[in-house]
Amino acid sequence: MLGGPPVNLTYVAIDFQHENLPDVLTRHGYDPAQRTFFIWEGVTMYLPEAAVRDTLRFVATHPPGSGIVFDFVYRAMVDMLARIDVANVPKAAKPFVERFLNLIKDEPWVFGVPVDAEREFLGEFGLELREALTIGAEESLKRYLTRADGTQVGAQAIAEAMARMSERAQAAGQSPSQGQQMSPERMREQQRLMAYQLAEAVIARRGQ
Numbered sequence: 001m002l003g004g005p006p007v008n009l010t011y012v013a014i015d016f017q018h019e020n021l022p023d024v025l026t027r028h029g030y031d032p033a034q035r036t037f038f039i040w041e042g043v044t045m046y047l048p049e050a051a052v053r054d055t056l057r058f059v060a061t062h063p064p065g066s067g068i069v070f071d072f073v074y075r076a077m078v079d080m081l082a083r084i085d086v087a088n089v090p091k092a093a094k095p096f097v098e099r100f101l102n103l104i105k106d107e108p109w110v111f112g113v114p115v116d117a118e119r120e121f122l123g124e125f126g127l128e129l130r131e132a133l134t135i136g137a138e139e140s141l142k143r144y145l146t147r148a149d150g151t152q153v154g155a156q157a158i159a160e161a162m163a164r165m166s167e168r169a170q171a172a173g174q175s176p177s178q179g180q181q182m183s184p185e186r187m188r189e190q191q192r193l194m195a196y197q198l199a200e201a202v203i204a205r206r207g208q
Helices: 021-027 049-059 075-083 094-103 118-123 138-144 155-173 184-194
Strands: 037-040 067-072 127-134 197-203
Touching: 021 049, 075 184, 118 127, 118 197, 127 138
Parallel strands: 037 067
Antiparallel strands: 067 197, 127 197
């Protein structure tokens, strides 16, 4: 058992689109002069670009040694979701695509980082990219989900998730008129573009 939350833990609710993050945190005792590590999970894809930029700009104002880990999707994924026509999705992939679209219908994905431009994007705010990982790719599974004996935690769930990702990539890349399939190499690239990404960045210089 991990026990309860520590006594110095404070939960702070915020609407990133309508509230100012520094002001909200300061009202709850936060000291922006302190070196800080941010974990920003499951948020960026739901926010307009301006809100994402404002948050990263705020992170970059912290002292050297501060940093952030956050997940995101690529712009290609957001664009694909915006234009997908369920009527043209291959039959095998249609149930998954319909379920996914139903999950995000009230909270659509609106922001994605330009493909393979994480370093340049973060650099605009004075943040230096240390590492970027594709969630579900070999390196992330090896590092976070592989036991000492080589077995994977949640191997069945991982396999099922990768199968669904393959179906989603196939749905996006198949020609409806010709029914042609992508090559294996293109399929793998499509899967990468549609997967969650994880980035770690540190303060490279004071934000502007």
